[in-house]
Amino acid sequence: MPLPSAEPAPDSDVYRTLLESTKAIPWRIDWKTLRFTYIGPQIETLLGWTPDSWATVEDWAARMHPEDRERVVNFCVSQSQAGTDHEADYRALTAGGGYVWIRDVVHVVRKEGEVEALIGFMFDISERKATEEQLLTLQQELEALSYRDGLTGVANRRMFDTVFDLEWARARQNRQPLSVILADVDHFKEYNDHYGHLAGDDSLKLVAQALGSAAARARDFVARFGGEEFAIVLPEADAAAGSLIAERCRQAIAELAIPHAAIGGRLSISLGVGTLIPNAEDDPRRFLDQVDGALYAAKDRGRDRVESV
Incomplete structure (x- = not known):
């Protein structure tokens, strides 16, 4: 104008x-x-x-x-x-x-x-600068403190909670999409029972590395959510991009070709993915629950697949 x-x-x-x-x-x-x-x-x-x-x-x-x-x-x-x-x-x-x-x-x-x-x-631009400063502080804390999972080397649940909250606020402020993936290793108890916990630990390390390679944009963030479950935060990723990266993650684990004799096949993961542009009425925890629901739908529908919210 x-x-x-x-x-x-x-x-x-x-x-x-x-x-x-x-x-x-x-x-x-x-x-x-x-x-x-x-x-x-x-x-x-x-x-x-x-x-x-x-x-x-x-x-x-x-x-x-x-x-x-x-x-x-x-x-x-x-x-x-x-x-x-x-x-x-x-x-x-x-x-x-x-x-x-x-x-x-x-x-x-x-x-x-x-x-x-x-x-x-x-x-x-005070809000934007405050968000940038928070992200910078967060990066510094990540370097100075141990926010990484001791087994797999990716971020831990505590770090996930912090990054997710910051990216949620940033997406809401800038009216940009935010996608989240929750992934769970299929039949992992059976894997541990058959091969032992040390082999189970080794497989989780390989899964974490493969997920990090599949979600490789500058601000993509991979964390161990707990046990054999992982979470991936995808800033500025719309539904199509979120689903594409989730499928890429599934394929990356399939390509590892880790034998799983207990089920007569290979190790696989199931994934749930959700996307939204947050607004004041949206609840971040409810959103995560919805993504978790999509993950369980993938389990119920045969595993080794992606389901969307």
């Missing part, structure tokens, strides 16, 4: 209403004077500063976190001088002394080859 080249005129009430009813905060700076010629009233709701207190770019720079100021100001000035559209993330000071993460998206307006003005939108 184009922005006004100056503060909207009195006869632009509809246009002004559209601009000022968005959550994004529109603004315009005259390049020659480096003064704000317009900033949306939403700025006061977000940061507490009145629109008329934003007079010059000095006010913008002064209300930036000291750790961000030099980097962001230098970047924005250089990009603007070059006539290049750009965006920058930084922490903006509130009137109450706190900070809010802002993303400034900037369009450089040129006239006869010269920079005339900067126009853009400020977006509140």
Whole structure:
């Protein structure tokens, strides 16, 4: 949506209403004077500063976190001088002394080859940054602490619960699909009874490795859910992708060709898979129960198969 080249005129009430009813905060700076010629009233709701207190770019720079100021100001000035559209993330000071993460998206307006003005939108990205920081902290904890299953080397149930909750929140915030797979080794008690628990442990290690290879996107996450059951979290995977990866997991175990003499065949797994775009009414535990129900349906319908919620 184009922005006004100056503060909207009195006869632009509809246009002004559209601009000022968005959550994004529109603004315009005259390049020659480096003064704000317009900033949306939403700025006061977000940061507490009145629109008329934003007079010059000095006010913008002064209300930036000291750790961000030099980097962001230098970047924005250089990009603007070059006539290049750009965006920058930084922490903006509130009137109450706190900070809010802002993303400034900037369009450089040129006239006869010269920079005339900067126009853009400020977006509140605090929730997104909080999620990113949580994920970073989680990764650091994973490196510093033992959240891995001691037998198979994949993540343990505790780590699964943490990652699942974070990915659920992220999917809900960004309105993106989240898929989860629950997989269980078929006739595992019989395998242990026939071959012994050490052989059973070895087979679980092979299953875990095969699942990790089958669910190999950057953010795919494999965990031992308990006993001979595994869980896989698939961020940004729709139903088709979730089912495809579940079938790939099933085939990966089949290709291991681990003998299972107790049933006269080979070791296999049954899988349940579910997908949704979470909203405020959805319950993550109920969703996991539904995926678990799909897993048991796969067991009831003959094992070595995938069933979907």
